[in-house]
Amino acid sequence: MKLYHSPKAPNPERVVHFLRVKGKLDAVEVSELSIMEQEHRTAEYRELSPFAQVPVLVLDDGTCITESRAICTYFEGLYPEPNLMGETPKEKALIEMWDRRVELMFFIQFATWFRNAHPAMAPLEQPQSPEAAAKGERNAKSFVKRLDAHLGEHEFVAADRFSIADITLYVACGFCAVMRWFPHKELENLGAWRERMKALGFAG
């Protein structure tokens, strides 16, 4: 299998953390490309990833899988241990619910802020919209406060166990540094949760 990866970009990082926790990083050949250099927009890359998304996982039979969470679903099926997406129907549903909340209400909101506000993003987001940036910032900051309250009562994001939802949140929090925003330094419970993640081998 071959994974097209762009280091430091948050979506590929989710997949790489997921594989690392599974102990299966060596199961994939990694090919790096630069999003900033727009290497994901070449005709050659679009043959693998028609919507120019990074990462893409290319299976040995040539099947191309995009969407980070779908790639994680593939790995969860291939390498069931340690379980990261839930054992029972209820646990699976609660983990997917929280993973989606973190992704849709925080990660994508933050990304909207970043892509519309950061000068380095101007070539990728044309035109940038200050209004969209402000709305993304407001939504991300509002969600993170509520998440901090949740983490005051729960050790992990979903179903009171470590899961893919923690990985998504960890990557999203780290990504915030590009706007010099460090939510885990502002919010106590989020900070304590991040220390628990470090104890599980998450670096940085």
Place this chain on the structure above:
Amino acid sequence: MKLYHSPKAPNPERVVHFLRVKGKLDAVEVSELSIMEQEHRTAEYRELSPFAQVPVLVLDDGTCITESRAICTYFEGLYPEPNLMGETPKEKALIEMWDRRVELMFFIQFATWFRNAHPAMAPLEQPQSPEAAAKGERNAKSFVKRLDAHLGEHEFVAADRFSIADITLYVACGFCAVMRWFPHKELENLGAWRERMKALGFAG
């Protein structure tokens, strides 16, 4: 189990179609509420759905599950037949990939257009943004054209079989009527796919 549902709203419709295809509509007690009357924003409803999302599924043990796709994941585990989310790791990944593409690149983009442009949405989306509406419209229309090309070569959206991704697309296409947009009437392959869905029992 109790499902809080708002008829005609697209997210609850996804769950209801999913259950209907499973033949399990009678497994849930349905409680209807009106989003237009803002019944989803009451303190009482937020006890069940803290982010005021509709639908929410309340299990017999009191567990509340929001996020339509997570609710479908729960039902897929409880009622495995007919399979709607994939049998093998590869099929599961391809179905999730396409379901996410339809949701993120079409459904959410269309919803952004609708919420920011339609006068009836003004009380729910404050302030409405013509700029956000235009971007959502552009993204939705661009994706649907590419999806039409995909459906010229594939009978169903994902993995060459009927799945949750077809349900998501069906609901999203129907939802477009609120902006008097009928993509399945404009695009031939999408129209033919919709006829196949009708033959499978999808109405309207």
